[in-house]
Amino acid sequence: MNEQTDIYDEIIKLLNSGNYEITQKVGDKPEEPYVGCMTGIYMCLGNYNERIIVEELDANHILSHKEYKTYCISFDGVDGKTYILIRETSKNHQ
Numbered sequence: 001m002n003e004q005t006d007i008y009d010e011i012i013k014l015l016n017s018g019n020y021e022i023t024q025k026v027g028d029k030p031e032e033p034y035v036g037c038m039t040g041i042y043m044c045l046g047n048y049n050e051r052i053i054v055e056e057l058d059a060n061h062i063l064s065h066k067e068y069k070t071y072c073i074s075f076d077g078v079d080g081k082t083y084i085l086i087r088e089t090s091k092n093h094q
Contacts, residue, residue, distance in 0.1 A: 007054055008045050011071050011086060015041070019090040025063065027080025034084060041084065044073045051075055057085075 014020050015038070022034035022041070044052050052075045057064040064070040068088035075082055 007056055007071070010056070010069075011045060011054070012042075014069075014071070014086065014088060019088060021087050021089055023085045023087075025083040025085070026077060027082075029079075031063070031085070036084070041073070041086075044075070044084070 023031050024034045024036070025031045045054065052073060054073050055071070057070045057072050059066055061070070063072065063083060063085055065087045068090075070088075071086045073084040073086070
């Protein structure tokens with residue numbers, strides 16, 4: 001299994017745990033609650049192409065939660081660069 005597939009699996013495991021929050025940042029707008037559907041998230045995770053970047057953010061990244069893991073799905077959208085941020089809300093998920 002490659003590193004990218006491992007990250008996808010970690011995100012899916014987190015989503016299945018229920019211990020997460022999802023926000024979005026679109027273009028120059030401030031971060032806000034995610035308004036898309038979970039199907040959109042799963043479609044991004046199932047779309048293995050270079051236009052959609054899926055990564056775990058370093059704790060020092062400006063969009064990262066400092067205490068819990070933060071995953072980012074980013075792509076160029078019609079309103080500018082779009083970031084979907086999936087953050088753990090508990091360290092207890094398995």
